[in-house]
Amino acid sequence: MRFILSTLLAIVSLVASAQVSEPYRDASLGAHERAADLLTRLTLDEKISLMMDVSPAIERLGIPEYNWWNEALHGVGRAGLATVFPQSIGMAATFDNDAVLAAFNAVSDEARAKYNGFRREGRHGRYQGLTFWTPNVNIFRDPRWGRGQETYGEDPYLASVMGEAVVNGLQGPADSKYIKTIAGAKHYAVHSGPEWNRHSFDARDIDPRDLWETYLPAFKTLVDAGVGQVMCAYNRFEGEPCCSSKKLLIDILRNEWGYDKIIVTDCWAMNDFHNKRAHATHQSGVDASADAVLSGTDLECGSDFGNLREAIDRGLITEEAIDESVMRLLEARFSLGEMDDDASSPWASIPMSAVDSKANRALALDMARKSMTLLKNNGVLPLARNASVIVMGPNANDSVMQWGNYNGFPSHTVTVLEGVRDITGRDIPYLRGCDHVINNNFVSCFNLLSSDGKPGLTATYWNNKSRDGQSVAVERLTVPVNKSTGGATVFAPGVNLTGFSARYVGTFKPEESGRYTMQLRTDNGFRRLSVDGVTLVDNSTKGNRNTYTCTFNAEKGKSYDIELLYGAGDRTALLSFDIGMIKDYDTNAGDADVVIFVGGIAPSLEGEEMPVSVPGFRGGDRESIELPAMQRNLLKSLKAQGKKIVYVNCSGSAVALAPEDSICDAILQAWYPGQAGGTAVAEVLYGDYNPAGRLPVTFYRDDSQLPDFLDYSMDGRTYRYMKDKPLYAFGHGLSYTTFDYESASLDRKSAKCGDNVNLNIKLRNAGKRDGDEVVQVYIRKEGDFGGPVKTLRAFKRVTLPAGASRDIAFTLTPDAFKTYDQKSGRMAVTPGKYEILYGGSSDNLKSLHLTLK
Missing domain, CATH: 2.60.120.260 (Galactose-binding domain-like)
Structure with missing residues (x-):
């Protein structure tokens, strides 16, 4: 009996020793070396199975089941309890990339904590992994696009800086053995609505200048930052679906930019390749899957890659091409530590108490405060604590509206009504007054x-x-x-x-x-x-x-x-x-002197490919940017009642507020402000917080200032190409104090094209309150016909005590002076005269001049 037992123990020991000797099981080796070894041990069918977002376990090799689909747009999404930060467009309004980085450090903590819990329970489903399909760095070129709320606005530089902060926060320190989570840049590329035809739309005849100066820069920045995934878009580009675009994926992303990580399809985008009601560019899923992989796509959210075996049998693709994709996928999984013991990863010790922690709730409030953008104030703000007020409007007591889309679920959401009652300590009266679009009391x-x-x-x-x-x-x-x-x-x-x-x-x-x-x-x-x-x-x-x-x-x-x-x-x-x-709504504001009207739209109206069926909305997009007539008429009625109106607009996009600008005493743009939004709004309205948010998008006067939604030309769009005067300009935002730009200087008047140039601005808080100013720097090349009127190249959010002055220093790298070069067909710094503009808003700037040789 002893002999049998010792023999069995010896066999077990030999098996264990053999397993450890297999390089892919050796945690001391690098992810690339381990992936290369494991790849050689997989069968073709096993390789193909790993190329779909629902990747099964391969037990004989110790590969666990994995689901690649997870969301973290402004907090861990769709996986139960999570801290919910302001929607992305609101985070862009902070003009504070350090704050965004801090927020996404917290998000990745919660992501790891949740993953650790799911893993201990043996759960590997959707929204339970470590690969996040965020950030969305598409350019918000048209305010009618329902998904624009997910972006960081209309400016390529702002989107680049904010997107990079998200990637760094999610992925963690670059020198860590294991990456914290994997971020994903989406949707590549030339993608910004409409939602209703995205499965058949072809973005063709795009001016090369628009492509390189507007649609691609943020993606290039994130590639340089080491983003672990790039998601290709649903639409076509110049005739080819984006997920098989040789120009976008091979020529630019792989070859020119040197991107060697994962390219993933948007979900069920492959079906559009052969769906007769969609792109219909391919005969079948077999042809589509082969073409997508040969074009650089590695991972499918969907099931069409299941046709790859037949594609190989028909000679449409080789196993070697499959290997390239699987290698990238395996390397990513090893880099996460997802196939190693928990003890190997420094992130495995993050406990569930990190989720919805006191510190993270404080961060959500900080971000909500910083996102508040005061558009107008005739002196009615800040309100006195004892002011006679009533709260009204369809968004005043709506917590779900504040979450935006792709959201998690907070433990508590402070609505604006609750925030006002908390800050005043009084039972402030409330009337809904109307719904968003159609009265449905x-x-x-x-x-x-x-x-x-x-x-x-x-x-x-x-x-x-x-x-x-x-x-x-x-x-x-x-x-x-x-x-x-x-x-x-x-x-x-x-x-x-x-x-x-x-x-x-x-x-x-x-x-x-x-x-x-x-x-x-x-x-x-x-x-x-x-x-x-x-x-x-x-x-x-x-x-x-x-x-x-x-x-x-x-x-x-x-x-x-x-x-x-x-x-x-x-x-x-x-x-x-x-x-x-x-029933009919009560619209009588009674004896109140001031109405805090919280209106706008909601994520239930604008969003991704939605079955919305109300006037003015189609598939999640807006057919008009005007404030819905239901609310506009009520505001007129309140004005006729002799009330002062403080209008709080909640939206993920620009709303045309020209009539409201004439009748409202103050306008605060609150976005979709997350779980702490009501507290932040109340603190601004009552003066406990001095607002400094800035518009990351142009607020147009009305629909007449908008080009055709389907036209992807940037001509006439955004502050960079707009010829008319908008209602509120990009970068606009008021404060309860004033700032003086006392002087500015460059360290030289001329420089070589490849030199850094130093800019120093002397800023003074000329008011009686401490506050933040967002110092913005724009550049335009003189004589650059057809180029942008100006383009943002640097910014800093600065805190100054009342009466204090400070020198604000910027280093303008050669990238700041790049424009589209017709000769090379790429972005380049070319000799000429440049105007450097600086100030607190894109429509209120002073200038300096520089010559590059």
């Missing part, structure tokens, strides 16, 4: 539902889609149904995340006769809603539409049986349901 009557003689609905769940057999959970719901499996949150204990169904039943007994409305929102799974056996919604409705409004007449005292059947779809399960009445 839905007053919930969910409390009038009962089941088995008890309040609420009875919910029964099955872990199958057909409600067969024994149920797995029963619960009573006494508040409106609002369920989602986002963040791996189950509908009820014991219910699976997928493949389940539910039945909700109750009796509705109205307290007044009238027309009642049921609001239902689901994913694209099965749904059927009936009243007294009459079906109002059923599964015959297909497609993207998933929001339903059903009405029925009901008499006081009678009872009506409500039944809602639901079966989860194949993605994140979602179900919300309520019953109530539509």
